[in-house]
Amino acid sequence: MVHIATGGIAISLAVMLIAIGVVIGFKQEVRNKLIGFGSHIQVSASFSNQTYETQPIQFDSTTISLLRNTSGVKHVQRFATQPGILKVNEDFQGVVLKGVDKDFNWDFFKKNLVEGSTFELSDSTSSNQSLISKKMADLMQLSLGDKYHIYFVINGKVRVRPLEVTGIYSSGFSDYDKLFIIGDIRHVRKLNQWEDDQCSGVEIEINDFQKLAETSDAIYSSIGNKRDQSGNFYMIKTIQEINPQIFSWLDLLDMNAKVILILMMFVAGFTMISGLLILILDRTNMIGVLKALGASNISVQKLFFYVSLLIVGKGMIIGNLLGLTLCFLQKNLHIIKLDPDVYYVNAVPVEIPFIYIILVNIGVFFISSLILRASTFIITKISPIKSIRFE
DSSP states (O other), rough: OHHHHHHHHHHHHHHHHHHHHHOOOOOOOOOHHHHHOOOEEEEEEETOOSSSSOEEEEEOOOHHHHHSSTTEEEEEEEEEEEEEEEEEEEEEEEEEEEEEEEEEEOOHHHHTTEEEEEOOOSSOOOOOOEEHHHHHHEEEEEEOEEEEEEEEEEEEEEEEEEEEEEEEOSSHHHHHTTTTEEHHHHHHHHHHHHOOTTTEEEEESOOOOOGGHHHHHHHHHTTOOOBBBTTTTTTEEEEEHHHHHHHHHHHHHHHHHHHHHHHHHHHHHHHHHHHHHHHHHTTTTHHHHHTTOOHHHHHHHHHHHOOOOOHHHHHHHHHHHHHHHHHHHHHHOOOOOOOOHHSSSSSSOOOOHHHHHHHHHHHHHHHHHHHHHHHHHGGOOHHHHHHHOOO
């Protein structure tokens, strides 16, 4: 029974750690993919619609400098998007050309690059180099170095832009992988006859995601009531506002984790109470003898309480080793795979911050101590005479 109680505590704690690790890892992975494609905060024209065919807005050097100097802002970059059709031989696919400037942060795409490399933009001429996803490359049978054409409909006229595959990336976020082609922002400007300081908007990367709302408010205080040279107001939207459905779905995972933690706490509590009661039942004669020799109820309670804590401690050590080992193996070896078309990741992501490990262990030990302390009160009801006769 001691082994069963130890095993119950160990399994419960391991499941708690795994549940927390998977929830935190999954939320971080999906969130980082969204941020990689759209950054933390976007500033665009106030009258722009929700499509990728955007209205132009101007960002002069003064406005960009004002954004960069805002508290909490890490990086600012211009972007422009234009929907079109990618055609290779007889195959075609609806895509969005995302034009980036020379100040673009390539860290996300470098991390997810599977072939080739990113490209650098010059000040003088536009570049035909581009990044496409592996999903798109497989679908359209494109390889590194291949040339292709994207067709755009601008004011009722079809316009074509030739591009070359410089790099192939795979983020695992299929909704965006099958959509975005990364190219030079000057293509979008020429297609729409925009000025050199006009774009679809700017993407702002911040230092701390937990301060997203605070930083967004600071940006609004800086430029929220200002207009560009054409009289357009700046509209500020966070990544949560741009993708509300996905973030609402991620928030539901917190509820799932809480349910698992509560259920596992009940399982651990039940096994501890059962183990302690059987331990008391098995030692009823000993309890009677101790009481007959003058031992008080408190001293006997302490004896069984300390023995039970040793069982809890052993179970927690085993549970930590089991849970953290499984999390480590999944994080590094990706043993359990997922369908990226459904879950946005190709393997179960795991991430357990050290503070969560400490808090879970403290919580389990504290609640276990309370349960055990309450359970030992049954000893006060045991009569020395009856317990010595007990078989």
